[in-house]
Amino acid sequence: MAGGWLGAALLGLGLCWAPLALEVSVGKAATIFTQNGSDVLLPCHFTACIGFENAQFSWWFQSAQWFESDQLYTGTVRNRNSRPVCKLCNPRVQLPEDILHKDREYNLSIILLSVDFSDSGKYTCFVKNPKEKGAEHNATITLAVVVELEKVDKTLTKIIAAVVGGVIGLLVLILVAKKLILFALKKRKEKTNECLVSSSGNDNTENGLAGSKADQKSAPKA
Known part of the structure; x- marks a missing residue:
């Protein structure tokens, strides 16, 4: 029995060290559309199989017009109970006030303020977890800045x-x-039945039918 538990533990540990032990996600939508002049939330969440400690993360922007990438934000996260600490902060980037975490998932989303058309392009969230032998993953989302959001x-x-x-x-x-x-129809049927019952109880004294008073007289004596 002990060997079985040991084997299961080793298998779980092996899965934790798999390439997907650290996973970064920017949500299901590949492209986010936002109106010129508005603020937009760029989502990023990462999960770590065995947790994390002093995880490093950064956001990079690649313009739709240029091939060069610019670093927007760099920071560290001590653990899942602490807020990110900024090392390189763009004045147009801020963190959401309420950062919600789920189990092993941590929120590294950022808010880009007062976007304009030059902000259209690809935004990549990089995460590196020293606790997982420096495993690093990233995910990219596309931002499209438009004059007016299309009305459905x-x-x-x-x-x-x-x-x-x-x-x-x-x-x-x-x-x-x-x-x-x-x-x-039910009421009509019930009324018809009542009429039939009432009719069958009448005296037939004149026509000599069975059940009449004429038949009920005693026979004449011989």
Whole structure:
């Protein structure tokens, strides 16, 4: 049994030292669109299999017009309970006030202030974790600065919602009408049955039918 636990521990340790032990992500969207003159959040999260200590990170910008890269931000993170410490800070870059962390995931997102068209390009987040033999990973996201954000046309969505709502309303109306008709037929049937019962209990004294008073007279004596 001890050997089994030891083998499992060694396997887990081996997985931690795998190339994906340190992983950096900038989210599912490959491109972020933002309006000229606004502030934009550039997301970056990293996870470390065995945790981290004094992790180093940096943000680099490559313009869409030039091939050269500029360093925007460089800092370190002591542990997951501390905020990043800036070493090279661009005055147009700031950290979010509320940095949320999940388990082994740490937030290294930055906010780029007052963007203009020259800020369009690729932004890469680099992370290096000394605790994992200096493992380093990065992830890149593209920023597109536009004059005005495209408004999503919700006309088709509204039409579909209206049609679906109309169909549902019609079905409900049909069900209600069906119940009312069945209820009316039931009441009519009950009334008919009451009439039949009442009619069968009447005296038939004049026509000599079975059950009449004429039949109920005693036979004449011989």
